[in-house]
Amino acid sequence: MALTLKTNLADYAVTKAMKDGRVTSDVVTLDYCGPTPAHNGFKAMVRENKFDAGELAIVTFLQAKAYGKPYVLLPAPISGRFQHHCAGFNIDFGDIRPKDIEGKRVGVRTYTQTTALWIRGILRHECGVDLDKVTWMTLGDGHLAEYHDPVNCERLPAGSNIPEMMLKGELAAALLGEDMPKDPRVRTLVPDAMNAAKDWFARENVVPINHMFVVHAELSKKNPEAVREIYRMVKESRALAEGVPAIFPPIGMEANRKGIQLAIDWALDQKIIPRRLSVDELFDDVTANLG
Template sequence: MSTTLSGVPVLRTNLADYPVTKALREGRIASDLMKLDFCGPTPAHNGFKAMVRESAFDAGELAIVTFLQAKAYGKPYVLLPAPISGRFQHHCAGYNLDFGHLDPKDIEGKRVGVRTYTQTTALWIRGILRHEYDVDLDRVTWMTLGDGHLAEYTDPVNCERLPKGSSIPQMMLDGELAAALLGEDMPKDPRVRTLVPDAQQAAKDWFAREGVVPINHMFVVHRDLSRTRPDIVRELYAMIADSRAAAEGVPAVFPPLGLEANRKGIQLAIDWALDQKIIPHRLSVDELFDDVTGSLA
């Protein structure tokens, strides 16, 4: 954190341009308490490793899985109850029908591609496959392109690294991978099918039952900022809320603001992260926040 000539703190901020952050990014939502320096890379997830390994930013977005790992390994960031992105994930596992129909359990014993094992989309779709379709995740060989954001973390033994420069979507289309967890990178190809049958309806049914929209990224601040300038942290939360209120094009079903409103979704992320060997021990929802951020509403 630096200061301007007038003494106003400048926060190094890693935050992408989403509908819910657009007013904030464009300066339509601003504050006299601080200035936000949007110095993070594009896409923002390219800054996550620098955030948790080097404390490169004072504030910004972080994948919920990366934050859970950061908390487990003692990194100096604290969560705000402010999701920045989230969506249903049932459609995020695909395969090429040309190589035969696949039911979810059919990926057991096969190779499935994913950018990194700890990718948040991967956490959610693997959890869906395990808990909704009884897939034994330990019997799948997860083919990855890179390591996770935390230096302390090692992938499970059933992960293998693909050669540098590999294209997971192309390998899935070519049948070199039985399936792939891809999210927005899923090829727009008529041969591609979702591994979850009728994924859109399955997501609606799941939401009707669980009442949770899976969180992708949430807003975090450096622990020192929360300790020394709680007024700035409260202001940041209010600015995020105002930016969300000004947003256009936000899905009708989107992760809400507030700790209690997100408790079930965060708990689910913790449970599934532990189950998938992504965090080394159980965390509680409340320990992800401090006295300042936990009281934001």
Template sequence: MSTAPAAAPTLRTNLADYAVTRAMKDGRVRSDLVTLDFCGPTPAHNGFKAMVRENAFDCGELAIVTYLQAKAYGKPYVLLPAPISGRFQHHCGGFNLDFGHLDPKDIEGKRVGVRSYAQTTGLWIRGVLRHEYGVDLDKVTWMTLNDGHLAEYSDPANCIRLPKGSSIPDMMMAGELDAALLGEDMPKDPRVRTLVPDAHAAAKAWYAREGFVPINHMFVVHESLSQNRPDIVREIYRMVADSRALAEGVPAVFPPLGLEANRKGLQAAIDWALDQKIIPQRLSVDQLFDDLTGSLG
């Protein structure tokens, strides 16, 4: 543990309650070097736009797609090799069987709802549909509720904004949308089927072949912190690692710590984000980090 300086800085932190972050948030993992003020909104993704548009936070979690866009548009944040959340996404595309069975390619020419085109869950499930099942994503009309987190970003031409206040799950159940890409919001209804056949078995087979769990959110810090207080950045990483070590109920397969351990997953996120017109140019995995953060772990 570091020796306490005269005044440990307090950092505005946007971080949700997950199994892997709970010990940081409940005080079991603490620091003499820095105080994390968990002042972000609930859910934490409601703070992502303010983070990348207004520098509203010094550190915290950020969706990997939002971070890729932030990097592409020159925003002052740097990635720590510390996933905060991740999961298989094969089960996150669904449809209502009342309106007919859909195989993955059947969504071509149809209307599919997704909260935001640049949402990370959307990236991963669209990538699975494209690369595993041959779906032409350009032939789908993506019906969205929200814009992206980056002001500089615009959705592709085959996106249409739904009226404010629309419910994508309700519209899917009513047949107003042919299918939807939904994470935890998928209706718990016996009529709902996954677009990916036998989704959990498909995810297991995919993991056996590809060897990584799709990353949702990772920890980021403001670049000024990394440049001026590398000791604090190392300390934050230590806190994340210690909190993960105390976590209970984490899935047996979960994105690991470390740059190299996450390289394949991050490369897939970059490749798929470029392919889906979410980022304007190719990035390298190493560009996502600086010399300090890339060496952590």
């Protein structure tokens, strides 16, 4: 009889075949009981062990590992993209360059948001921005109860709308993913962001990872075959995916080592994790050998 696992997983091109029943298993049944959107389940996952398996933002997972939460990583990115375009400003209030946000207020949903990790890292390492000189205006806290934002973060009043505040000039800029306003006044803080991303990829050969598949450590310990089956399903589902960008995070531990290491380095630099992690400790004996 198949083992049923409580699973938190959103709809992505790479997971569609798993969720619509084209890829199944005799060993495990994935019960997709998580909320919509799936990131609303991350807090319950790391604070209450609510799910056996599913996706986690790479930043949330790094924090979970640093604070001793019982999840292990599968070498299977579920989502990822270039992030250079994810910082915007309203040109009506002046044409600004990345360094100009020093001493200013910049909005972001939460300081630990994965998009924010990547774009802040780009602003620091590609554009020379001193991130400690920016006041990060946030709407919410992180997923881990043990974590506290750096001292240069301030909480916005409940109900604040960051895109609107950026458009009104109340914030010098905003770090936004899909929420970036489709407004002709909005410009990317990183100049010529799309070409900057292409140049960065040519140098680094990394596509920033957003979410990866994880499993509860006890599941991996007691039922490694189930974990191997989940990885097989993810891999087969990816192979059947349509509409995936030509440049997308790869599958496999070594193929992702550089991207994961970069996430660790930038998370430590931005005071998101309390200690340096190694890539290898994110996996266990079962998941490190997948693929």
